[in-house]
Amino acid sequence: MAIDEVAASAPTPIDRATLDSAREITESVRTGGEAALRSHAERLDGLAPGAPMVLGKEELARAAASVPEETLALLERVAGRIRAFALAQRGALTALEVAVPGGRAGHDVEPVAAAGCYAPGGRYPLPSSVLMTAVTARAGGVERVIVASPAPDPVTLAAAHVARADQFLCVGGAQAVAAMSYGVPGLVEPVALVVGPGNRWVTAAKQIVYGAVGIDLPAGPSELVVLADETANPDLIAADLLAQAEHDPDARPALITTDPTLPDRVETCLMRRLGELPTREVASAALAHGFVAVADSMEAALKAVDELAPEHLQLCVGDPRSAKASLKHFGAAFLGERSAEVFGDYGAGPNHVLPTGGAARYSGGLSVFTFLRVRTWLELDSVKETGEDARDLAELERLSGHARAAEARLGSS
Numbered sequence: 001m002a003i004d005e006v007a008a009s010a011p012t013p014i015d016r017a018t019l020d021s022a023r024e025i026t027e028s029v030r031t032g033g034e035a036a037l038r039s040h041a042e043r044l045d046g047l048a049p050g051a052p053m054v055l056g057k058e059e060l061a062r063a064a065a066s067v068p069e070e071t072l073a074l075l076e077r078v079a080g081r082i083r084a085f086a087l088a089q090r091g092a093l094t095a096l097e098v099a100v101p102g103g104r105a106g107h108d109v110e111p112v113a114a115a116g117c118y119a120p121g122g123r124y125p126l127p128s129s130v131l132m133t134a135v136t137a138r139a140g141g142v143e144r145v146i147v148a149s150p151a152p153d154p155v156t157l158a159a160a161h162v163a164r165a166d167q168f169l170c171v172g173g174a175q176a177v178a179a180m181s182y183g184v185p186g187l188v189e190p191v192a193l194v195v196g197p198g199n200r201w202v203t204a205a206k207q208i209v210y211g212a213v214g215i216d217l218p219a220g221p222s223e224l225v226v227l228a229d230e231t232a233n234p235d236l237i238a239a240d241l242l243a244q245a246e247h248d249p250d251a252r253p254a255l256i257t258t259d260p261t262l263p264d265r266v267e268t269c270l271m272r273r274l275g276e277l278p279t280r281e282v283a284s285a286a287l288a289h290g291f292v293a294v295a296d297s298m299e300a301a302l303k304a305v306d307e308l309a310p311e312h313l314q315l316c317v318g319d320p321r322s323a324k325a326s327l328k329h330f331g332a333a334f335l336g337e338r339s340a341e342v343f344g345d346y347g348a349g350p351n352h353v354l355p356t357g358g359a360a361r362y363s364g365g366l367s368v369f370t371f372l373r374v375r376t377w378l379e380l381d382s383v384k385e386t387g388e389d390a391r392d393l394a395e396l397e398r399l400s401g402h403a404r405a406a407e408a409r410l411g412s413s
């Protein structure tokens, strides 16, 4: 692909047909309750007829006890790193109090009361996403946490136990998002915020329920841009492209480089690795809509990356820090070829739930901040300095009630 065609090749966030089918599903769960939820789950999520849809803390603890000890220890270690990073981020946001004319104002920080955390499970079980969402919610102080994932395996349930989730909804897709958002009488209480990655039906459903609940960000099919110069190792690039390609046939792996000899060398490694990859069927489908672009300068390459606003950006260049510093739009950057994107996926610290479909232009990834509300307050001793301005501005807007409410205080200060 020519470098100046890269921006136009960006995927549209969600197609109309997926939105329509997600809307039908979310509406039917909203109005049809448990019976509608069960019928979608049996049809789309492989829920066995009569199987429980919701598990509580004891069942999650039992699942945790059933997995090998070293698996549980692994989940605990990864959860610990995600929690440590989230708590460090939490510490960067503090309550504020400042003087304003006539008094004081400020903000305080309060978590949402209840969060629904979606973890994908259609193609592969993703216990890592359970940890990324639910551990981070708890680190933010969320009181009630429900995790949803279709056909969960014991490790996914164990991850929910490790994350100290309260409930597990064994349902996926748009129906799970609707159930957590609207609630299902007798089964699931509605939450205030729904978060988590997923395929296009999950992403569409989050868009639909937004307003009734808060959502995090569009975190759809995986995207990776590798930005590489002549210092890059073609075999590592091939490995990284395949790692994201295997997520979903809709995933989008791409290489942008200033070295015209690199694409062929990457291609050779890619073909060899693809032949040996157990997930090659999905990966090949994704590779078919990935792309390679050669730029004649680093400046042109950086411009193309910025226009694309990719979810993951792997910087295989001589000076990754300065490349990152000159970019505005990406979900998460991985600096240098040792800092492979998979270490972000699997919990080095930062979250792996990241904006796709160009959403990096207006959103960062999921973080502890997603679960927090910054609420402001105002406390005045005197309205001498601001009261007349308030009254006059209200009159300009012809809102007499406002003007009078301000006026009523003017005499008393």
Ligand SMILES: NC(=O)c1ccc[n+]([C@@H]2O[C@H](COP(=O)([O-])OP(=O)(O)OC[C@H]3O[C@@H](n4cnc5c(N)ncnc54)[C@H](O)[C@@H]3O)[C@@H](O)[C@H]2O)c1
Pocket: 021, 044, 045, 119, 120, 121, 122, 123, 124, 129, 150, 171, 172, 173, 174, 175, 197, 198, 199, 200, 201, 202, 218, 219, 220, 221, 222, 247, 248, 250, 251, 311, 352, 353, 354, 355, 356
């Ligand atoms: N952006 C991120 O931060 C991030 C992180 C991890 C994973 N992901 C992405 O999450 C996705 C996971 O996808 P997945 O499919 O494996 O799991 P998923 O759990 O997201 O979706 C599976 C569910 O989709 C629903 N579904 C499937 N086909 C449907 C249809 N025809 N009509 C209606 N509903 C249907 C079903 O309910 C099914 O259980 C991948 O695209 C992956 O790249 C993104």
Ligand SMILES: [Zn+2]
Pocket: 222, 243, 244, 247, 342, 345
């Ligand atoms: Zn990944």
